[in-house]
Amino acid sequence: MRIVLLGAPGSGKGTQAVKLKIELGLAHISTGDLLRAAVKAGTPLGLKAKAVMDAGQLVSNDLVLSMLEERLMQRDVANGFILDGYPRNLAQCEALEELLDRIRQPLDIAVKLNVPNEVIVARCEIRYKAEGRADDKPQTVRERLRVYTEQTAPVADHFAELGHLVVVDGVGELDEVFKRILGALRSSRAAVA
Ligand code: AP5
Numbered sequence: 001m002r003i004v005l006l007g008a009p010g011s012g013k014g015t016q017a018v019k020l021k022i023e024l025g026l027a028h029i030s031t032g033d034l035l036r037a038a039v040k041a042g043t044p045l046g047l048k049a050k051a052v053m054d055a056g057q058l059v060s061n062d063l064v065l066s067m068l069e070e071r072l073m074q075r076d077v078a079n080g081f082i083l084d085g086y087p088r089n090l091a092q093c094e095a096l097e098e099l100l101d102r103i104r105q106p107l108d109i110a111v112k113l114n115v116p117n118e119v120i121v122a123r124c125e126i127r128y129k130a131e132g133r134a135d136d137k138p139q140t141v142r143e144r145l146r147v148y149t150e151q152t153a154p155v156a157d158h159f160a161e162l163g164h165l166v167v168v169d170g171v172g173e174l175d176e177v178f179k180r181i182l183g184a185l186r187s188s189r190a191a192v193a
C-alpha cells in the first residue's frame with residue numbers, strides 16, 4: 001500500500017507513520033526527517049535547508065524532490081510506503097505524481113489528520129521544552145501554520161478531487177487516533193475492492 005499522510009505541522013503525522021510502518025510493514029519516508037538528517041550531517045543540502053527550516057518556511061521544491069527521488073529508489077520502498085511531509089504544495093503534488101508514475105508505484109490513498117491550531121501550538125510547545133527543536137518555538141509554529149494554510153491545504157483539496165482523500169480526527173490518545181486511521185484505510189480498501 002502507498003499512503004500519503006497529510007495534516008498541519010504537529011498534527012501527528014510522524015507519530016502515526018511510525019505506528020503504521022510497524023503495523024503494515026511499509027517504509028516510512030519523512031522529508032522532514034531526511035532534511036534534519038542532512039542538517040545534522042552538514043551536507044550541502046543540509047547547509048542550504050537549515051535557515052529555511054528554522055524560519056518555518058518550505059525548502060525549495062528542487063532540493064526536496066531530488067532527496068525524495070533518491071529515497072524512493074531504495075529497496076524497502078518496493079513493499080509500499082507512507083509518505084509523511086510531502087507533497088507540501090501543488091507543484092510538489094505534480095512532481096510526485098510524475099515520479100510515482102515513472103517508478104510504477106502509484107498512490108493508493110491520502111489520509112489527512114485534522115487537529116485544531118490551538119492543540120497544535122500546545123503540542124509543539126511541549127516538544128520545544130522537552131527537545132528544543134528550533135521550529136517548535138511558538139512564533140515559528142504560527143508561521144508554519146500560516147505556510148500550511150497558504151500552500152499545503154490545497155494539496156488535500158487536490159487529493160479530494162481525485163477521490164483519494166480520507167479525513168481522520170487527529171485529536172485524542174495516540175492509539176485511538178491510530179485505530180481511526182486503520183479503520184479509514186480498511187474502509188477505503190473495501191470501497192476499492
Ligand atoms: P516536518 O518534519 O515534516 O514537520 P511538520 O510536518 O511541519 O511538523 P511535525 O513533524 O512537527 O508534525 P507531525 O505532523 O509529524 O507531528 P508529530 O507526530 O511530530 O518538516 C519540518 C520542516 O522541514 C518544514 O517546516 C520545512 O521547512 C521542511 N520540509 C519538510 N518537508 C518539506 C517539503 N516537502 N517541502 C519543503 N520543505 C519541507 O507530533 C508533534 C508533537 O505532538 C510530538 O511531540 C508528538 O509526540 C505529539 N503528538 C502527536 N500525536 C499526539 C496526540 N494524539 N496527542 C498528544 N500529542 C501528540
